[in-house]
Amino acid sequence: FDIAAWYGEAAKNNLGAAARQPDALGLTDLTSLSALDARPKAGSEAATAGTSFAALTDPFFTSVGYRGAFDPSKGRSQQWDFGWTNYAPQTTKYNQPVVVLGPGLGAGRTSFLQNYNRTLSKDTMYVLTGIYIIDSTYSLTIPAGTRIEGDTVATLFVARGGRVYANGTKEEPIVMTSRKPVGQRAAGDWGGVIILGAAPTNRATEPVIEGGVGGLGASVGDKSGYGGENPNDTSGVFRYVRLEYPGYRFSPNNEINGLTMGGVGRGTVIEYVQVSYSLDDAFEWFGGTVNAKYLVAIGSQDDDFDTDFGFRGNLQFLFALKDPNKWDSDASNGFESDNDGSGTAALPYTSAAFSNVTVVGPLRVDGATLPAGSNHQDGLRLRRNTALKIHNSVVMGFPTSGLNIPDAATQAQATGGNLVLNNVSIQHAGATPTKGVSGFDVATWFNGGAGNNGSTSRAASSLGLVDMSDLNNPDPRPSPSSELATAGVSFAALNDPFFTAVSYRGAFDPSVSRSSQWDAGWTEYNPNQVVSSPVTGVEDEPNAIPTSIALAQNYPNPFNPNTVISYQLSVVSGVDLRVFDLLGREVATLVNEVKPAGSYRVSWNAAGMPSGVYFYRLSAGETQIVKRMVLLK
Numbered sequence: 001f002d003i004a005a006w007y008g009e010a011a012k013n014n015l016g017a018a019a020r021q022p023d024a025l026g027l028t029d030l031t032s033l034s035a036l037d038a039r040p041k042a043g044s045e046a047a048t049a050g051t052s053f054a055a056l057t058d059p060f061f062t063s064v065g066y067r068g069a070f071d072p073s074k075g076r077s078q079q080w081d082f083g084w085t086n087y088a089p090q091t092t093k094y095n096q097p098v099v100v101l102g103p104g105l106g107a108g109r110t111s112f113l114q115n116y117n118r119t120l121s122k123d124t125m126y127v128l129t130g131i132y133i134i135d136s137t138y139s140l141t142i143p144a145g146t147r148i149e150g151d152t153v154a155t156l157f158v159a160r161g162g163r164v165y166a167n168g169t170k171e172e173p174i175v176m177t178s179r180k181p182v183g184q185r186a187a188g189d190w191g192g193v194i195i196l197g198a199a200p201t202n203r204a205t206e207p208v209i210e211g212g213v214g215g216l217g218a219s220v221g222d223k224s225g226y227g228g229e230n231p232n233d234t235s236g237v238f239r240y241v242r243l244e245y246p247g248y249r250f251s252p253n254n255e256i257n258g259l260t261m262g263g264v265g266r267g268t269v270i271e272y273v274q275v276s277y278s279l280d281d282a283f284e285w286f287g288g289t290v291n292a293k294y295l296v297a298i299g300s301q302d303d304d305f306d307t308d309f310g311f312r313g314n315l316q317f318l319f320a321l322k323d324p325n326k327w328d329s330d331a332s333n334g335f336e337s338d339n340d341g342s343g344t345a346a347l348p349y350t351s352a353a354f355s356n357v358t359v360v361g362p363l364r365v366d367g368a369t370l371p372a373g374s375n376h377q378d379g380l381r382l383r384r385n386t387a388l389k390i391h392n393s394v395v396m397g398f399p400t401s402g403l404n405i406p407d408a409a410t411q412a413q414a415t416g417g418n419l420v421l422n423n424v425s426i427q428h429a430g431a432t433p434t435k436g437v438s439g440f441d442v443a444t445w446f447n448g449g450a451g452n453n454g455s456t457s458r459a460a461s462s463l464g465l466v467d468m469s470d471l472n473n474p475d476p477r478p479s480p481s482s483e484l485a486t487a488g489v490s491f492a493a494l495n496d497p498f499f500t501a502v503s504y505r506g507a508f509d510p511s512v513s514r515s516s517q518w519d520a521g522w523t524e525y526n527p528n529q530v531v532s533s534p535v536t537g538v539e540d541e542p543n544a545i546p547t548s549i550a551l552a553q554n555y556p557n558p559f560n561p562n563t564v565i566s567y568q569l570s571v572v573s574g575v576d577l578r579v580f581d582l583l584g585r586e587v588a589t590l591v592n593e594v595k596p597a598g599s600y601r602v603s604w605n606a607a608g609m610p611s612g613v614y615f616y617r618l619s620a621g622e623t624q625i626v627k628r629m630v631l632l633k
Contacts, residue, residue, distance in 0.1 A: 025044060045067070047067075099127070104130070126147070127148075134164060136160060142164070144172040146175075157223065164235065173272075193246070195262070197226060200263070209224045210255060228263060232289075246258045255281075274298070289311075302330065310340075314498045324363070331381075351389065356506060358506040358507040361397030365461070379402045381404045391421075477508040482510070566602075569599075572595070576620075614631060
């Protein structure tokens with residue numbers, strides 16, 4: 001059978017029985033499998049050799065004048081496959097569906113009552129709105145890897161008797177953060193998290209949690225009371241969670257913190273939690289008995305760890321780091337501890353036990369200075385009759401003092417043996433490493449504690465932390481020969497099995513590499529540079545209608561690892577924005593959809609890419625624009 005002769009019969013009008021190259025057909029561009037353009041060029045064989053529909057009598061068929069699937073008279077963006085197909089599915093990061101939690105965007109302090117059990121999905125991005133209250137006897141389950149972005153003032157509020165099961169993992173932490181784009185996030189972008197329970201406080205009458213969240217609506221009722229008689233009460237699980245840019249100031253000294261806990265019992269699991277850039281405190285405990293391990297506070301404008309109203313939990317392995325450019329008008333401290341706001345002798349005393357805490361103030365390296373008007377103050381501000389216990393810890397880098405005991409009631413707790421600091425290293429480069437109420441020699445009392453060091457002035461470097469030069473990439477491990485590694489510890493007074501006995505002071509093990517420390521893999525020390533997905537974060541600016549299609553130079557350039565690409569559309573267009581390496585291989589698809597006229601910004605995170613020259617190409621309608629950018633690591 002002579003197939004070539006049969007194929008080449010004149011009536012068939014077939015072409016190509018003889019050998020020829022693919023380019024002979026004149027398709028526009030087939031160089032990239034993931035960004036191909038299979039249109040026939042004008043004048044090509046497919047556009048001019050003719051067609052026939054005489055044998056195709058079914059009305060199903062559309063008669064056209066070209067061979068192949070694509071019309072040579074139309075632009076690429078007008079072809080039937082444009083806008084909905086994907087020729088690079090392996091490298092495409094698909095947008096998650098977005099679900100609003102609560103009363104709706106812009107709801108402010110409007111309350112929403114979840115009076116049913118609810119489970120979220122890590123495959124959905126949530127926007128938290130209003131005061132979202134988990135009612136008594138009901139639960140909210142948040143799977144590992146879930147991302148929740150907070151609207152202005154939005155607060156997750158676990159009422160007494162309610163439960164939150166936020167059970168992240170090291171590989172997939174739960175992230176609750178700002179809705180703002182990269183570089184524009186700031187403390188106070190959303191409210192924060194409040195967890196209330198039924199464990200004891202030292203209040204004679206039922207206290208109401210701060211933050212202005214009481215009495216938010218008759219349909220909801222007042223859910224702001226907390227405390228009770230059950231020290232083993234549970235409010236659920238809060239594990240491997242990051243809270244970024246929270247905080248809301250309802251009125252002076254009446255704020256929502258990053259994580260606020262009121263009367264939370266020891267049946268609640270709180271571990272591996274990071275609060276970053278809170279407008280108020282990072283963590284505050286009002287009474288309760290809950291224990292916690294592996295907490296991180298960075299950039300808090302007020303205090304890092306604040307204890308009140310008879311809090312009696314156990315805590316170990318805590319790290320706090322101040323940003324020298326962020327502070328509160330009421331003073332920014334590492335620890336602040338009160339028995340209550342008036343310093344009464346109400347029982348039980350605030351007597352939580354802390355061990356292995358590293359608190360690093362704004363003066364974290366030798367020679368550091370603070371901006372004019374800074375209100376950073378004390379590393380440890382222990383006042384108002386507190387009976388706190390701090391062991392095996394380090395506090396450094398605060399401008400006013402390392403330790404401040406400012407009143408007579410707390411002096412009495414100290415001299416009476418109820419306020420305890422043992423095996424604690426403090427550092428202050430000025431004249432007042434310790435200070436206190438008139439007539440009380442705090443330095444002598446501190447030196448009388450077992451194994452304490454640092455009552456005289458010394459430099460930050462004297463403590464031997466490995467590298468604190470970079471706020472966004474700290475290494476707070478003690479060097480192996482440093483004071484924190486060699487001066488000794490004691491767990492004799494910490495006889496609760498909750499505590500893990502270690503041989504070093506502070507939160508980090510000097511014998512373990514940085515990448516193997518407990519904070520590695522799930523924390524983020526530079527959250528303002530993290531985009532919403534591993535590839536892109538898109539912010540639309542639809543208000544002004546541009547007069548042309550344009551593609552701007554990326555910024556910054558060179559960059560590492562994030563950069564922003566801006567483009568504009570004068571008409572509704574199918575938009576294709578991709579990134580290619582120097583060899584023309586596609587490395588990312590940033591946009592592939594129809595967009596209305598407007599201006600847009602796309603963030604690209606090149607964390608997994610090598611240094612080098614890259615090109616980004618915008619295709620919109622008949623317009624194609626290519627620009628060059630440099631990733632420099």
